[in-house]
Amino acid sequence: MVTPALFDGTPVSYEERFSTMEKGAAARSDPNGALHGLPVTYRDKPFVLCGPPVILTPAPTPSNTPSNRPSTHRREHVATASNTEADTPPRKSVPTTPRVKPTGPKSEQGLLFDL
Numbered sequence: 001m002v003t004p005a006l007f008d009g010t011p012v013s014y015e016e017r018f019s020t021m022e023k024g025a026a027a028r029s030d031p032n033g034a035l036h037g038l039p040v041t042y043r044d045k046p047f048v049l050c051g052p053p054v055i056l057t058p059a060p061t062p063s064n065t066p067s068n069r070p071s072t073h074r075r076e077h078v079a080t081a082s083n084t085e086a087d088t089p090p091r092k093s094v095p096t097t098p099r100v101k102p103t104g105p106k107s108e109q110g111l112l113f114d115l
Contacts, residue, residue, distance in 0.1 A: 032052050
């Protein structure tokens, strides 16, 4: 999502982008995404949706300074379990009710009628 000034191109409304089957198919096969270029409003400010998606990763820390934070790109830290199976109570089984055929007017294709 970017401001309209930063969007490279012309914003296109949803109706224009998906008005026909051909335009909808072209929008879905767009490498930037089907919603690329759609104007939106967030907190009363105009924005434009854009693609392709970006994956942001943290900058690497310098190797000469030790970090006390666990690594986010490697599994160096191990989470400890707070509860074991012996600590947790057994689950209660929930009784199931048998299916009952409805009595009363029958429905066919959304229309109600009596037999």
